[in-house]
Amino acid sequence: MKPLRSIALVMSWLLACAPAQAAQTNVAVAANFTDAAREIAAIFKRKTGHEAVLSFGASGQFYTQISQGAPFQVFLSADESRPKKLVEDGLALADSRFTYAIGKLVLWSKSPGVVTGEETLKAASFAKLSICNPAAAPYGLAAVQTIKSLNLYETLKPKLVEGATITQAYQFVETGNAEVGFVALSQLTGSDAGSRWVVPQALYDPIRQDAVLLKLGAGNDAARAFIAFLRGPEARAVIEKYGYVLDGQS
Structure with a gap:
C-alpha cells in the first residue's frame, strides 16, 4: 500500500503545482497596433498558455460595438477618450485603464x-x-x-x-x-x-493609447492576465520596437 500511497501523494503534488487551465479572451485592438499586438499575443500565449483572440479596427467603431454588447473582454484603443467613456458608461473597470503606448x-x-x-x-x-x-x-x-x-x-x-x-x-x-x-x-x-x-508633436495632440478591461472580462482569467502582461517588460519592449513612446517618456 505504501507505493500506492506515495504515487497518490506525488500526483496530488503535481496537480497542485500545475498552471491554471488555459483560457481565451477576445481583444479589440486599434488598427495601428496590429503588428505589435500580434507579436505580444504570441509571447503571451507562449508564457501563460492563455490565448488572446485579436480583432482589429477603428477605435470609434469598437466603442460603438462594445456599447451595443459586442463580446470583447479587453479593449486596446488608439485614444484615451473612448476607454474613459466606457468606464463612465459602466462597461469597463476604472482601475484597469492605463496608457500602453503613445503613437507617432x-x-x-x-x-x-x-x-x-x-x-x-x-x-x-x-x-x-x-x-x-x-x-x-x-x-x-x-x-x-x-x-x-x-x-x-x-x-x-x-x-x-x-x-x-x-x-x-x-x-x-x-x-x-x-x-x-x-x-x-x-x-x-x-x-x-x-x-x-x-510629424513634430507640436502640430497635433498626443496620441495616448489606452487599454481597459471590460466588464465582460472581469471574471476571465485570460483577459486579466493579458492586461497585466501588457504592462510588463516583454510587452513594453515590443511596443518600443514598433516606434511607440511609453508613458512617462518624452
Missing part, C-alpha cells in the same frame, strides 16, 4: 524623395493625400490637426482620400491610390522604403 504620426510616400517635410504639404504637388476617418480613428484626427496647424486645411481638403482605419489609409499609399498619406510610425517598422516625415 508620419507623412509617408511609397516613392523616395517625395516627402521632404512640411514643405511637401505646402507645395501640394500631389493629387491625393490619404488619411483615416478623423471621427473614428485618432490618427485621422491627428492628421487633420496637423494640416490645420499648418493652415493648409482648405487647400488640401479637396485632395483628401479617407480610409475607415489607419490600415486602409496605409493601403491607399501602398497601392498607389494616393501619392502620400498620414500613417502610424508603427506601420513602417523594419522598412526604409519610400520617403517619410515624422
Whole structure:
C-alpha cells in the first residue's frame, strides 16, 4: 500500500503545482497596433498558455460595438477618450485603464524623395493625400490637426482620400491610390522604403493609447492576465520596437 500511497501523494503534488487551465479572451485592438499586438499575443500565449483572440479596427467603431454588447473582454484603443467613456458608461473597470503606448504620426510616400517635410504639404504637388476617418480613428484626427496647424486645411481638403482605419489609409499609399498619406510610425517598422516625415508633436495632440478591461472580462482569467502582461517588460519592449513612446517618456 505504501507505493500506492506515495504515487497518490506525488500526483496530488503535481496537480497542485500545475498552471491554471488555459483560457481565451477576445481583444479589440486599434488598427495601428496590429503588428505589435500580434507579436505580444504570441509571447503571451507562449508564457501563460492563455490565448488572446485579436480583432482589429477603428477605435470609434469598437466603442460603438462594445456599447451595443459586442463580446470583447479587453479593449486596446488608439485614444484615451473612448476607454474613459466606457468606464463612465459602466462597461469597463476604472482601475484597469492605463496608457500602453503613445503613437507617432508620419507623412509617408511609397516613392523616395517625395516627402521632404512640411514643405511637401505646402507645395501640394500631389493629387491625393490619404488619411483615416478623423471621427473614428485618432490618427485621422491627428492628421487633420496637423494640416490645420499648418493652415493648409482648405487647400488640401479637396485632395483628401479617407480610409475607415489607419490600415486602409496605409493601403491607399501602398497601392498607389494616393501619392502620400498620414500613417502610424508603427506601420513602417523594419522598412526604409519610400520617403517619410515624422510629424513634430507640436502640430497635433498626443496620441495616448489606452487599454481597459471590460466588464465582460472581469471574471476571465485570460483577459486579466493579458492586461497585466501588457504592462510588463516583454510587452513594453515590443511596443518600443514598433516606434511607440511609453508613458512617462518624452
